[in-house]
Amino acid sequence: MxxxxxxxxxxxxxxxxxxxxxxxxxxxxxxxxxxxxxxxxxxxxxxxxxxxRVAIKAQALSDFLSEMVQPEEEEVWRVFVDGASNLSECGVGVVIIAPLGEKIKLALRIDSRVTNNEAEYEVVLAGIRTAQDIGASRIILYSDSQLITQQIKGVYEAKYDRTLKYLKLIKSQSEIFCGLEY
Structure with missing residues (x-):
């Protein structure tokens, strides 16, 4: 039929x-x-x-999302990030909410030993990169780490070499956005 x-x-x-x-x-x-x-x-x-049928890999899913979602200039994507580290493990989580309310969730495990602040920097980078991959042009990034957000804004001074490297990387990654708020 x-x-x-x-x-x-x-x-x-x-x-x-x-x-x-x-x-x-x-x-x-x-x-x-x-x-x-x-x-x-x-x-x-x-x-x-x-x-x-072939398996859908993460890059294929990311490519699909970037092709299907074409945000307008005024649309704001909200990116929520949180990272944590202890003596045995480190993990980060990202939740991106599209302007129309769709949610994209991402959880990553970091195999190398990092401090809790470094885990927070890693999750900010993961959130920014994921937002870039899906084609977001304006994002608001939410983090529970006041130290990290204030260092990114330039309110607090970063003193350590690794922290300065993270800040430089975040600044270069965030230049692609027409609007980025913390």
Whole structure:
């Protein structure tokens, strides 16, 4: 019934069916059940190609989001970040809320040993990079670390080499945005 209703579309376009089942092999061999033979005859006139489905990787998902979401200049994306470190582990979390309310959540584990402040810097970088990947032009970044946000704004002075490197990296990454608030 679907093939009959979509006949003009099927005849004028090349169709690719992504599937993990052996559908392509079944549809191209004659030693199948009577119902499958009917389907094979019915669909045989169309240009249908069967391909195996591949796994969606993080970059493919990011590419998809950047293609599908085209924010306007006035749209503000909210980026919430938090990082934590202890003697055994370090992890960071990012939640991005689009102007229309959709949420994108990201959790990362850092394998190297870092201080709690360094974990906060890492999560700010992860939030900025993710916002760039999805095409946000204006963001407001929310962090519970007053030290980090005030150092980024220039209110507090950064004294350590690693802190200065993080600040320089954050400043260079955030230049792409037409608006960035902390």
């Amino acid at each position: 679907t093939a009959q209703k979509l006949r003009p579309y099927f005849l004028s376009h090349h169709i690719i069916v992504l599937t993990n089942s052996p559908l392509g092999r079944i549809m191209t061999h004659s030693e199948v059940s009577e119902q499958m033979i009917k389907w094979t005859v019915e669909l045989g006139e169309y240009d249908i190609e069967y391909k195996p």
